Amino acid sequence: MKLDRRFFLRGTSQGALAVMALPFLDCFLDSKGKALAVTGRPLPSRFGTYFYGLGLTKQLWIPKVGGTDYEMTMELKPLEGYRKKLNVFSGLRVPLDDNPNYQHWSGAAAAATGISPTKHSEFDSKTIDQQVADVISHGTRFKSVSASAAGDPKHGYSSLGGPNTLPAEASPLSLYTRLFGPGFQDPTKGDWKPDPQIMVQQSVLSAVSENRKTAMANLGAADKARMDQYFTSVREAELQMAAELQRPDIQAKVAIPDAPGEMVCNNALPNLRATLPLMAKLGAMALATDQTRVFNMSVSEPGSQIFVPGDSLGYHQSTHEEPIDPVLGYQPRVAQYNIQNMELFAAYLKEMDAIPEGDGTLLDHMLVFAFTDQSFAKIHAVDGLPIMVAGGGSGKMKMGHHVAGDSSPVSRVGLTIQKAMGVSLDSWGKGSMEIRQPYTELLA
Amino acid sequence: MTPVGFESFTQMADSIATQVVSEKYRAKLPCKPKDANAPDDACSKQVLDHYGMLLFRRPLTSDELKNAVNLSAKLAKSQKGFYAGLRYGLASLIQAPDFLFRKEWAVPAADKTWAIEPYSRATRLSYLLWNSTPDAELLAAAKSGDLNTAAGLDKQVTRMMTSPRLDVGMRAFFNDMLELDTFDTVSKDSILYPKWSSTIAASAKEETLRTAIGLALHDNGDMRELMTTRKTYINRALAADYRLAFPFKGDWVAYEFPADAGRSGVLTQASMLAMFSHPGRSSPTKRGVALMDIFLCEPTPLPPANVDFSAVNDPTGPLTVRQRLMAHASNSACASCHTHSDPIGLSLEGFDTIGGVRTEEKGKPIDVSATIQGKSFLGAIGLGDFLHDNPKYPACIARKIFAYSKGVNSEDVTASSFKYGHTAFIGSGYKLRSLIKGLVEAPAYFTADAPEPAATKVAASK
Numbered sequence: 001m002k003l004d005r006r007f008f009l010r011g012t013s014q015g016a017l018a019v020m021a022l023p024f025l026d027c028f029l030d031s032k033g034k035a036l037a038v039t040g041r042p043l044p045s046r047f048g049t050y051f052y053g054l055g056l057t058k059q060l061w062i063p064k065v066g067g068t069d070y071e072m073t074m075e076l077k078p079l080e081g082y083r084k085k086l087n088v089f090s091g092l093r094v095p096l097d098d099n100p101n102y103q104h105w106s107g108a109a110a111a112a113t114g115i116s117p118t119k120h121s122e123f124d125s126k127t128i129d130q131q132v133a134d135v136i137s138h139g140t141r142f143k144s145v146s147a148s149a150a151g152d153p154k155h156g157y158s159s160l161g162g163p164n165t166l167p168a169e170a171s172p173l174s175l176y177t178r179l180f181g182p183g184f185q186d187p188t189k190g191d192w193k194p195d196p197q198i199m200v201q202q203s204v205l206s207a208v209s210e211n212r213k214t215a216m217a218n219l220g221a222a223d224k225a226r227m228d229q230y231f232t233s234v235r236e237a238e239l240q241m242a243a244e245l246q247r248p249d250i251q252a253k254v255a256i257p258d259a260p261g262e263m264v265c266n267n268a269l270p271n272l273r274a275t276l277p278l279m280a281k282l283g284a285m286a287l288a289t290d291q292t293r294v295f296n297m298s299v300s301e302p303g304s305q306i307f308v309p310g311d312s313l314g315y316h317q318s319t320h321e322e323p324i325d326p327v328l329g330y331q332p333r334v335a336q337y338n339i340q341n342m343e344l345f346a347a348y349l350k351e352m353d354a355i356p357e358g359d360g361t362l363l364d365h366m367l368v369f370a371f372t373d374q375s376f377a378k379i380h381a382v383d384g385l386p387i388m389v390a391g392g393g394s395g396k397m398k399m400g401h402h403v404a405g406d407s408s409p410v411s412r413v414g415l416t417i418q419k420a421m422g423v424s425l426d427s428w429g430k431g432s433m434e435i436r437q438p439y440t441e442l443l444a
Numbered sequence: 445m446t447p448v449g450f451e452s453f454t455q456m457a458d459s460i461a462t463q464v465v466s467e468k469y470r471a472k473l474p475c476k477p478k479d480a481n482a483p484d485d486a487c488s489k490q491v492l493d494h495y496g497m498l499l500f501r502r503p504l505t506s507d508e509l510k511n512a513v514n515l516s517a518k519l520a521k522s523q524k525g526f527y528a529g530l531r532y533g534l535a536s537l538i539q540a541p542d543f544l545f546r547k548e549w550a551v552p553a554a555d556k557t558w559a560i561e562p563y564s565r566a567t568r569l570s571y572l573l574w575n576s577t578p579d580a581e582l583l584a585a586a587k588s589g590d591l592n593t594a595a596g597l598d599k600q601v602t603r604m605m606t607s608p609r610l611d612v613g614m615r616a617f618f619n620d621m622l623e624l625d626t627f628d629t630v631s632k633d634s635i636l637y638p639k640w641s642s643t644i645a646a647s648a649k650e651e652t653l654r655t656a657i658g659l660a661l662h663d664n665g666d667m668r669e670l671m672t673t674r675k676t677y678i679n680r681a682l683a684a685d686y687r688l689a690f691p692f693k694g695d696w697v698a699y700e701f702p703a704d705a706g707r708s709g710v711l712t713q714a715s716m717l718a719m720f721s722h723p724g725r726s727s728p729t730k731r732g733v734a735l736m737d738i739f740l741c742e743p744t745p746l747p748p749a750n751v752d753f754s755a756v757n758d759p760t761g762p763l764t765v766r767q768r769l770m771a772h773a774s775n776s777a778c779a780s781c782h783t784h785s786d787p788i789g790l791s792l793e794g795f796d797t798i799g800g801v802r803t804e805e806k807g808k809p810i811d812v813s814a815t816i817q818g819k820s821f822l823g824a825i826g827l828g829d830f831l832h833d834n835p836k837y838p839a840c841i842a843r844k845i846f847a848y849s850k851g852v853n854s855e856d857v858t859a860s861s862f863k864y865g866h867t868a869f870i871g872s873g874y875k876l877r878s879l880i881k882g883l884v885e886a887p888a889y890f891t892a893d894a895p896e897p898a899a900t901k902v903a904a905s906k
Contacts, residue, residue: 101749120746143447152629166448182455200519200532201458207515207536211508215541226445230541233450240451264642266631267723305723310635312724320751380749 043251043358043394045136045421046287046366049129049296050348051108051157053304054319055374056338056386057330062090066404075335078342079388082349084400085363087389087442089413091405094375094382095432104303104373107382111371112157114411114429123159124430128369128414130160133294135423139243141183143236144294147175147283149276149344150301151265158296164229168298172260172278179286180256187248187289188255194245205238252288252357267305267314269340276344280351288355288362299344302373306337315341319377331378345370349390360392367393369417387413396420398442409433419443445544457538464495464534465527480527483520488530489513495534500542501570501577502563503587512536546571546851550892560890562586569600569884572849574609575616594885601884605877611657614876618656621844622738624649627715632798633724639684640718640798647681648714648799654696655710660876667841667874671709671739672828674701685714685799706794706801708828711735714799721797728769728789735788739831741840741854744785748777764805766790787814791827838874842866846883861888 056075063070070088072080079086096106096116109117112127126134129144137143148155148168156168169175185192212231219227260278264271276299283295300306300315307314313321315337322331352363368390375384387410392399397420411429416438418425427436445453463469473491477484492512496504504512512533520529537543546567553559560568566586570578578586582600590596604610619625627649632640654677659665678699683690688699701707710716720730736742769786772778791814796802803810812823821830831837839859846862847854859866868882869875883889 103746103749146448151631160446164446166446200523201454203515203519204458204532204536204539205454207511208540210511211540211542214505214507227541227545230445230450230544233445233447236447237450237454240447266629268631268634305631307633307723309633310724312633312636312722314723317722379751 043365044290044293045394045396046293046295046362047129047132047136047417047421048283048287048294048352048366048368048391049112049127049157050345050368050370050390051155051296051298051302052341052345052370052372053104053300053302053306054315054334054337054341054377055107055372056342057335058376058384059330060335060338061386063088063402063404066402068400068402070402070404075338075342078339078346079349082346082353082363082390085349085353085390085392087397087399087401087403089387089389089403090384091407092383092385092387092410092413093407094385094410096382097431101380101382103380104301106373107375107385108157108302108371108373110382110433111385111387111410111414112159114409114414114433114435116431116433122162122165125161127157127159128417129158129294129296130166132418132421132423136421137293139246140248140290140292141240141243142179142286142292143240144296145169145175145179145283145286145292146296146298147279148298149265149272149279150267150299150306151275152301155298155301156296157298160229168296169279171265172263172275172282175279175282176259179282179291180259183244184256184291185244185247186256187250192247194247198241198244202238202241205234205241209234209238248290250288250290252355252362254285254288254355256285256289267300267307269306269308272299272306272344273347277347277351280348281354284351284355284362287352287366288357297348299341303377304337304341306341308337308340316377319374324378334377345388352391363390364392365394367391367397367417367420369413385410389413389417393420396422396444398444401442403439403442409435411435412437412439416442450539453544454535454539457535458531460538461531461535465531470527477526481524482526483517483529484526485513485517487526488516488520488533491530492516492533492537496537497583498577498580499537500540501546501567501583508540508542548892552894553891556894558892558894560892562589562591565591565597565890566600568849568890569604572613572617572845572884573601573604573880574607574613576609576612597885598881601881605880611661614657614661615653617845617848618653620848621841622652622656622710622716623719623734624652624715627719630719631723632718636724637796637798641681643681644685644714644798645718647679648685648718650679650696651677651682652710652713652715655713658698664875664877667869667876667879668832668838669709671711671831671837672825673709674703674705674707675699676701676707676713682714687800706824708824711792711828711831712795712799712824717792717795717799718797724797726765726793726795726797728765728786728793729782730789731792732785732787732789735831736785739840740834740836741843742784742836743855744781747781751778764808764810765793766811784816787816788827790814791821791823794823838869839866842869842879842883845879849883862886864889 061073061075063073094107094110099116099118102117102120105120106117109123113123113125115124117124133144144158146156146158146166146168148170151170153167153170156166159165169178185195209231216224216227263275265275280297283297286292287295304315318333318337322333324330325332349363353361355362357365370388370390372386375381409429409432411433412435415428415435418428419438420443427434429435474494475487475490477487489509493504493509496509515536516529516533519532520526523529548564549561550558551561563586566578566582570576570582585591585596585600591600627645630645656670659670659673660667676699677696679696680690720734721727733744736744772782791812793810794801794812814821819830821827842862842865843857844854846865847857862883864886865879865883869879872878
């Protein structure tokens, strides 16, 4: 069933109770609109990753000059409205050391972990969002939430390392149900009270974890790790329940909409144009209502299978098979897909920026790490990966810059983000990507 | 198991337990409490012991039982209801690692190898044959020790293979082997192929499962015919996809393609043709690589990163897919893999990305000839015959079902480990039941390697 966007908005305005509660929330802000006047507690840090496949075309996206006065290039044009809330990084190196270049994987994994992967489709460590979540997610219902716009739960690029990839919600309806379905207590409403069921469920979980010792006994190393991961997950469910007993402090002006209908979720561009903004909106609401502080969004898989109906090649095949136009010097159809991909990123940013919160918007109070798998997909090149950071991290990162090709490893961006998010670490990454020096000029 | 995975398991566990103790079903429980508003340890113990055995596929240990009974009592008290408490005792078992993971326990055997213990044997058999937990009779055979005797094992295997639940178990196997689980996310170009729909996709998957189960179990047929049979099952949606008249009232009907339709077994079913194609066009490479892996157990390595496609990109003249692929032959690095997998795919070029028949590409007649390992053949029928007669194909089925039953990667098992099943398979004229019987009744099937320091091992998680 196709979801009519107006239907969604109509649902929003029907949440009359929630809308009415908002002036009440605003009065908790101090005169600068920055913190709860009563508690003086600052807005929580929020983080997101945004994965898009197949990179961009070098000639068309890299601005000629660095700094804040760079020209908006053809492929960055869709993001123009957000340039003051955006940093773009060109010329980043991705040294893979002794590992093979796993096609459509090594670049993405290096960006997300600072480590050249030793296996296809697995990250060698926790991904950056999980490292940040370990620090900022205490006391929220969900440590992190992932969403995949193209309908495949495997398109989640958030991982606890090795085979423990966190599955993504693969439709607007499943994302909605997870966030705002059973177990959700709307903190925008006046009658919030903890669900007495939670305490009962807590005692069930503690009974389950009591058997840990016997369950772990006699296992080999690999199975022990697997069982340990199980009990870590039980522990996380316990923490999640503890968080559900506390009313979240929220300052955003939002009303939780009605559930969306079933939608066709696949790699066809027109469908992505419907599902991606809707899922971004739901993710933004989850961040704004403090259900989670980490939201990961993916457009597609690496080696993006996005296609415009009628194009029998599609995005990925085009990157390999479309000839380089001798006059233009690039692949024109691929460039078109690049731009369409950036339009989707802009649609995501629009949703993050649409929620008023304190002195700005949700986007101003978060950081979004946008990464991809290839720099030049035609030959599976990874050096020069187009990386972007959006938001403002509540003023912790200076925005509006083009950081021009300084040959830093891609991990330098991840290190800088973590410094801005308050993660305490001296270095990040491994091998040639291990880095100690963040972009200090970007850190406030 | 990730936190996200556990989150859904814990919710599901509670929902199942709630249904079990609901007013509608509680009469089926083995006992009634003395007072429905208070704890009753004797009754909850009886219920949890009974279901605990079915859930954990073995008797609960006294500690496990005690924990669950105590939890039920504690919550029955606070919730003021026997069933309200029992619900959580049950739920704690349904989300326990001993239910969610399949553990195989082994004990040292006389001849220095280790032997899988009886309850773990029962579990391995029931997941292989029924894709579910052992029933009471199988657990009883484990308890009595019957399952450890050749006669007792044969009796249970024979019983389980005559049960209709074998269909369920083998559907799960074929779904896995034929990679049909990846079919759910296949999308097609709606402008080039407007006919394609999620109904056709679901039907195509069902068609292939019905064909495999029909041949293997209902007809007790020769499994090599999976490559060549013209018999299939169609519904209205598939009839549209295959451009056939569907003059039937029913839902699914048996159908036999005419000899001149060019169809050959599951190779030319919409599922396999669509799954290994691009959204807007067929892909001989994808088809070739997938079929080599699925039916011959010959995986293809990944292509090099910096492939130069300039040889196949002639913007001035439209080349056919075959012409473009043939360019690989001029490059030895590409040729080593492409000459291996492409012929299979090229012989299927008479079918488009949604499984429809076609005879022309870019105005030129499609050449469906292929040569592989020195054998030349024509089109899908030729490919079907080639695979039918290729001894690697039945060996591959034996390998895959053996690996499936043990929860390991099929590339990681040795040929000797499934030799018994493989021999029985050949000897029976390639009957699936004989293969399974041969596999599970092989002397070494229920043995394990001696562990290094620890005494047990977990084979597979489910």
